[in-house]
Amino acid sequence: MAGPEQDERSGQPNGTPGIGPDEPVVIVTGAAGNLGRRLTRRLHRDYGVVGIDRRPFPNRPKDVALEQIDIRRNRAENVFRRYAGRIKAVFHTGILHDMRKPASEHYSFNLVGTTQVLNFCVRYKVPKFVFLSSANVYGPHPHNAQFLTEDAPLRGSEGFPMIRDLVAVDHAVSSFLWKRPEIDTVILRPVHIVGAVKNAPSNYLRLRYVPTLLGFDPMVQIIHVEDVVEAMVLSARPGVRGIFNLTGPGEVPLSAILKELGKVRVPVPHPLAKPLLRFLWNSRLTTFPEPELDHIRFICMVDGARAREVLGFEAKRSLRDTIHAAVEAGPLAVPR
Amino acid sequence: MPADRSVPADRSAPADRSAPPAPTPRPAPRRSAPPPPPPRDVRFGGGRPSLLGRLGGLVDEWIARRVDPDDRLKQIQTPTNEFGFDSFGFNRDFVRRALLPARWIYRHYFRVQCFGTEKVPPVGRVFLIANHSGQLPLDAAMILLSMLFDKQPPRMVRTMVERWVAQIPFFSYLFARWGQIVGIPDNCREVLENEEAILVFPEGVRGISKTFDRAYELQEFGLGFMRLALELGVPIVPVAVVGAEEQAPALANLTRVGDIIGAPAFPVTPTFPLLGPLGLLPYPVKYRIYYGEPMRFDGDPNDEDDTLQEKVDAVKAEIQALLQRGLAEREHIFW
Numbered sequence: 001m002a003g004p005e006q007d008e009r010s011g012q013p014n015g016t017p018g019i020g021p022d023e024p025v026v027i028v029t030g031a032a033g034n035l036g037r038r039l040t041r042r043l044h045r046d047y048g049v050v051g052i053d054r055r056p057f058p059n060r061p062k063d064v065a066l067e068q069i070d071i072r073r074n075r076a077e078n079v080f081r082r083y084a085g086r087i088k089a090v091f092h093t094g095i096l097h098d099m100r101k102p103a104s105e106h107y108s109f110n111l112v113g114t115t116q117v118l119n120f121c122v123r124y125k126v127p128k129f130v131f132l133s134s135a136n137v138y139g140p141h142p143h144n145a146q147f148l149t150e151d152a153p154l155r156g157s158e159g160f161p162m163i164r165d166l167v168a169v170d171h172a173v174s175s176f177l178w179k180r181p182e183i184d185t186v187i188l189r190p191v192h193i194v195g196a197v198k199n200a201p202s203n204y205l206r207l208r209y210v211p212t213l214l215g216f217d218p219m220v221q222i223i224h225v226e227d228v229v230e231a232m233v234l235s236a237r238p239g240v241r242g243i244f245n246l247t248g249p250g251e252v253p254l255s256a257i258l259k260e261l262g263k264v265r266v267p268v269p270h271p272l273a274k275p276l277l278r279f280l281w282n283s284r285l286t287t288f289p290e291p292e293l294d295h296i297r298f299i300c301m302v303d304g305a306r307a308r309e310v311l312g313f314e315a316k317r318s319l320r321d322t323i324h325a326a327v328e329a330g331p332l333a334v335p336r
Numbered sequence: 337m338p339a340d341r342s343v344p345a346d347r348s349a350p351a352d353r354s355a356p357p358a359p360t361p362r363p364a365p366r367r368s369a370p371p372p373p374p375p376r377d378v379r380f381g382g383g384r385p386s387l388l389g390r391l392g393g394l395v396d397e398w399i400a401r402r403v404d405p406d407d408r409l410k411q412i413q414t415p416t417n418e419f420g421f422d423s424f425g426f427n428r429d430f431v432r433r434a435l436l437p438a439r440w441i442y443r444h445y446f447r448v449q450c451f452g453t454e455k456v457p458p459v460g461r462v463f464l465i466a467n468h469s470g471q472l473p474l475d476a477a478m479i480l481l482s483m484l485f486d487k488q489p490p491r492m493v494r495t496m497v498e499r500w501v502a503q504i505p506f507f508s509y510l511f512a513r514w515g516q517i518v519g520i521p522d523n524c525r526e527v528l529e530n531e532e533a534i535l536v537f538p539e540g541v542r543g544i545s546k547t548f549d550r551a552y553e554l555q556e557f558g559l560g561f562m563r564l565a566l567e568l569g570v571p572i573v574p575v576a577v578v579g580a581e582e583q584a585p586a587l588a589n590l591t592r593v594g595d596i597i598g599a600p601a602f603p604v605t606p607t608f609p610l611l612g613p614l615g616l617l618p619y620p621v622k623y624r625i626y627y628g629e630p631m632r633f634d635g636d637p638n639d640e641d642d643t644l645q646e647k648v649d650a651v652k653a654e655i656q657a658l659l660q661r662g663l664a665e666r667e668h669i670f671w
Contacts, residue, residue: 142502145522146424215505219425219512250417253425253509260419270505298502319418 019048019065025083026050026236027126029071029117030094031064032057034197035132038229039091040064047088052079071113080124089128089236092117095169097199099162099289106165114169118176121183130186130235132228133170135245136163137189140218140300147303150189150243160291174243186235188228190246191302194326195225200292205326210258214267216297217255223248224322227315234311244311247304249319254296260323270297396432403435408490413459414515414532424527425512426492434514435484442481445620446474446579447671452627453487456573461528462630463565463572464493464535465651467554467659468543470580471603474618475544479535479575482625493533496524521560528568535575536561538648545601548585552578552659557652559644566647567637574628574651576658582669583618584608622671626658 019025024047030036031051037060043049044061051057051066060066067079071094080087096109114131121129138148139156154171157164170187177185192201201222204210223246231246258265268276273293280286307313317325400407409428416422420429442448456462466479476495483491496519497511517523527534537543538557546555565572586603594602608615631654633647 142508143499143518143520145520146517146526147522213505215508217509219421219423251423251425252417252419252421256419256421297508 019050019063022086023048024086024088026089026091027052027079027083027087028091028093029053029113030092031060031066033093035193035225035228036093038196038225039093039232042229042233043091050079050083052076053094072108072116076116077120077123080120080126084124087124087126089130090117090121090126091232091236092129092131092173095132095166099287100284103162103165106162107168110165110169111172114172118173122180126183127238128184128186128236129173129176130232131169131173131188132232133173133187133189134166135189135191135221135300135302136295137167137170138300138302140294140298142298144299144301146219146299147301148245149303150245150306159294160289162289162291177241177243184239184241186241187243188231188235188246188307189243189302190228190231191221191223191248193225193228194222194322196325197225200288200295202326203287204292204296205257205261205263208264209266210263211266211268211273212254212258213270213273213293213297216270217253218295218297218299219251219301220254220257220295220299221247221251221301222257222322222326223315224317224325227317227322230316231307231311231313234313240311242306242310244307244313245302245304246307246313247302247315248322249315249317251301252319252323257323257326260320261327392433395436396429399432399436403439404432408484409435411489412484412492414492422515424494424515424517424523425509426515427513430510430513431515438477438481439485441474442478442485446478446583446623448478448482448486448623448625450482450486450625450627453482455627455629456483456487456491456533457571457630458489458491459531461531461568461570462533463528463561463570464533464575465561465572465655466535466537466575467552467577467655468537468539469546469551469577470618471544471584471586471601471605472616472618473544474583475577475580475623476535476537478580478623479577479625483533491533493535494527495535496520521564524564525568528564528570541600545586545589545603547589547603548581548587551581551585552663554652554656554659557648559641559648562633562644562648562651563637566633566635566639566644571630571632572651573630574654574658576626576628576655576662577623578626578659578662578666579621579623579669582621584616619670621669622666624662624666626662628654628658 026043026047027050028036028040028043029052031040032053032055036051036053037057040049040051041061044064049064051064052069052071053066054068054070056068057066069076092114094113096106118129137154137156138152139158139160141155154167157167173185173187177187193199194202194205227248228246255265270293274290277286277288277293278290281289409432414422414426416426416428421427456464464479466475469475480493480495483493492515495516497516499518501507501511502518517527524534538561539555540558542555564570584603584605586605588604590602590604594600605615631651635643635647
């Protein structure tokens with residue numbers, strides 16, 4: 001894959017192969033990620049798509065331009081300069097989730113990177129900014145209402161300090177939503193995304209022996225990655241702005257999901273599970289940090305009514321299909 | 337809309353109309369036919385029915401024959417999804433199992449007698465407002481069971497449990513499987529907007545922990561239920577429970593001891609703590625439950641407390657009247 005250093009476009013100041021000189025474009029950050037690829041493939045028929053990612057994106061559609069660059073670099077602004085005036089939207093999915101990376105890297109990539117993109121949007125008069133956050137910013141908590149609305153406090157990092165940068169990014173984009181009324185900012189907070197993705201809930205459901213907490217069986221919500229992509233496309237409509245929880249096809253107890261997937265459950269008493277998981281994490285034997293346990297202990301469910309009413313979003317896949325999608329890993333996902 | 341959550345999406349719908357051109361064709365293990373309906377018991381992991389699972393099946397069968405012969409649970413209108421759960425985690429199979437001991441306690445231990453169950457509207461949002469007594473919240477359980485066993489058609493009533501229950505192993509999900517919700521106003525509103533019935537004890541811990549010298553004296557009522565009733569136009573059915581006071585007559589309430597062990601109260605009854613935990617066993621009193629005519633109120637839900645107090649007092653007076661009637665009709669505490 002050609003890197004950005006080999007500038008093939010020097011002779012084409014106003015475009016890339018596949019994107020016409022006046023064609024409207026959308027920018028997708030994190031385009032080479034599992035979700036970014038799906039979004040890119042969904043969008044490229046309607047718009048010229050410019051992906052920004054430091055990772056390569058092999059086998060991408062021919063008309064998708066990839067700028068392989070770190071979003072924090074000053075040179076990233078060149079992308080906005082090049083397409084200035086015809087950028088219809090920025091989809092910001094380039095968020096670092098790797099819990100093994102140090103906090104400094106998380107803050108730098110997520111918060112500094114996002115702020116940079118927001119500043120570009122102002123400078124180059126992008127009319128739409130769609131940010132993919134997560135319902136995890138609310139955090140699992142025994143005092144949570146059954147269905148949290150978008151107005152609920154973001155206490156996700158209360159028991160899970162490692163994700164405080166993600167909460168900070170959500171807050172940063174929320175304040176941007178109010179500071180910049182001329183830009184239609186959309187924040188999407190989907191529930192646990194499953195499908196051909198790598199994230200904590202999918203990795204958990206892909207385990208062969210699934211540990212659970214003895215005596216706890218919270219109701220959970222999951223959503224298919226394609227449904228999330230669909231919601232992002234719906235949010236791109238002009239005039240739509242605000243914060244939206246995205247819910248999938250319904251809610252079931254964790255045990256029902258594991259039962260449906262035919263998993264062997266290993267119940268562990270929670271006073272034991274915490275030190276055990278902390279030990280495994282410190283020994284680098286697991287990808288799950290200890291605070292994730294709260295997600296299989298308490299509820300963190302959201303009310304998706306706003307997305308239904310304002311976005312017109314409805315998850316297309318049934319509950320059963322969504323559950324099975326978690327382990328029917330496509331070619332993009334990690335092997336079991 | 338909350339009902340929408342439980343409605344399974346149409347599997348035959350063209351779900352892939354928005355799918356990408358799929359340059360990387362997914363291996364298609366998408367099952368062509370829907371799998372067989374999930375087995376009744378979802379608590380035990382593993383694919384094959386375990387010994388426990390089979391035992392559970394036998395118990396279920398027996399319950400179906402003995403405890404719930406006319407399948408009243410099926411007549412409950414709470415919508416559940418393809419896995420048998422509603423959005424709060426209610427599940428009929430869990431309730432069915434719990435009915436085994438519950439029905440025995442209801443019919444043979446407390447020999448509950450109900451009056452006026454038909455006054456509870458068969459459908460639509462409704463508050464059941466009752467007096468609270470007896471140290472252990474068995475009055476709540478008996479009201480729920482009376483709506484299930486002695487009302488035609490049966491109606492599911494939800495109660496609100498303390499928030500800390502969500503942190504106690506097993507109770508953390510069992511209360512939800514049995515249809516109860518965590519006591520947060522948002523949850524109460526959600527349930528009422530789903531046109532369901534909810535049982536509230538406005539006296540709260542003041543009522544249930546009071547000593548026996550104040551038996552059948554209604555304590556101070558909270559106002560929260562009235563604000564919700566005015567906001568959402570919820571009719572209020574007053575309910576009086578006669579008998580529960582005598583199941584555990586408290587001579588004193590050692591709140592200091594309760595504070596130390598983290599309990600809301602520490603009652604001293606003739607048998608507790610004298611006989612240890614066994615002393616907590618409620619006495620086999622006879623329960624009588626009286627349902628009053630539904631009451632409706634109009635007004636601004638954000639009125640000052642004083643204005644709301646008048647309306648709450650009207651409900652309180654109605655419950656007091658039902659209590660007096662029940663006490664007058666009662667000939668003996670135990671039968």
